[in-house]
Amino acid sequence: MRGRSRTRSLRWRVLTAISVVAIVIVTLFAVPLAIAVSDLYRSETVAALSRDATWIAAALPYEDIEAGRSFRLPAQVPAGLTVGIYTPEGRLLHGGGPARSAVAARAADDGHPHEGVEAGFLLVTAPVPAHGVPVAAVRVATPYEQVRERVERAWLLMAALAALTIALGAAVALRQSARLAQPLEHLTQAAQALGQGDFSVRPPRSAVSEADAAGQALAATAQRLGEVLERERSFSADVSHQLRTQLTGLLLGLDSALARSGADLRQAIETALQRGERLHAIIDDLLGLARDTRTGSEPLDVPALLEEVRLDWHGRLAAQGRRLLINVPPDLPEVAASAPAVRQILRVLLDNALVHGRGQVSVDVSEVGDVLAIEVSDEGPGIAEEAEVFARRTAGDGHGIGLALARSLAEAEAGRLILRRRSPPVFSLLLSPPAGS
Structure with missing residues (x-):
């Protein structure tokens, strides 16, 4: 009983x-x-x-x-x-x-x-x-x-x-019970739909403030889960493209060396090893980002990170007769971001400048209000006005997938990646200070 x-x-x-x-x-x-x-x-x-x-x-x-x-x-x-x-x-x-x-x-x-x-x-x-x-x-x-x-x-x-009074009371009780139970039934249905993968659930509003508050919280949670899932799917697709692009370049280099008579195989192997090391570094960074559930929780050592960038990209740009200029002023404000995420974003931007840009490539760091801006620019013709820079393109050169991944990583670190100028192109990565500072 x-x-x-x-x-x-x-x-x-x-x-x-x-x-x-x-x-x-x-x-x-x-x-x-x-x-x-x-x-x-x-x-x-x-x-x-x-x-x-x-x-x-x-x-x-x-x-x-x-x-x-x-x-x-x-x-x-x-x-x-x-x-x-x-x-x-x-x-x-x-x-x-x-x-x-x-x-x-x-x-x-x-x-x-x-x-x-x-x-x-x-x-x-x-x-x-x-x-x-x-x-x-x-x-x-x-x-x-x-x-x-x-x-x-x-x-x-x-x-x-x-008897009439009790009957009226029962009628009021029946109506009130339905009024109180219906919002909870709607919340239950919405929660079941959310559990089945429907992230568009929006429980209808009622006259019960507590049920409305719970419905709004459930709708907000569903929206956040949908955004997280979409971001994870996009991240997986973008990462797959990045790894495939690097691996394709490595294989093409080796295949070209084997196909040419009198090719310098030692040089081809050394180039393949360098590309393999870069691919290994990319894999390590992306795996670290996939496993790390923190967002902008640790201070970022910007000078040390940009020194890594200089060592990694100076030779590649110099091989094309191009110059890499990095400007890091002293006394930079402290920002909170994941070093692997920022490293991957800069790798995409510098690779974009290497492949599609011309002339000198500059990396400038400056303080803009209460945020830190890291800008990557080159002297190339830039990007057409009608082009969707951060759109994911599955056809063509696939370069937009890398920029889409970079923007996704920036947003995951509570930052922003914007195209500040189209010609000559200037990409700006905006990073926020630590919470509570």
């Missing part, structure tokens, strides 16, 4: 709770009211009988009663009443009623009115005084069944009103 009560729905619990409260409240009001109505009707009847008994006692000819002569009751006695005149000993002297009445005897004995129930009648007695001494008692009675029927009719009416 206990286990079943725990599995009852919210609708049932709210309906039961409100209905029980309505029944308890109606009972607490109805029972005392029913008792009060019963006492009220009895008191009204006794008051009416007392008035009639007092009036009749005052109108009786006490001289005839005292002398033992015959007499008549007043003609204005209300119909439906049983009126009897009793001796001080409680014996019926004139009129209707039982042969003896103890209540009438008490009235004649102490000279005060009395009430009571005798033989199914509700009665009131009043003394008939003569020279200050009671010589008889008037007994006025009405069937007690009439009083009971009046009380029962009032009780039936009260019971009908109570």
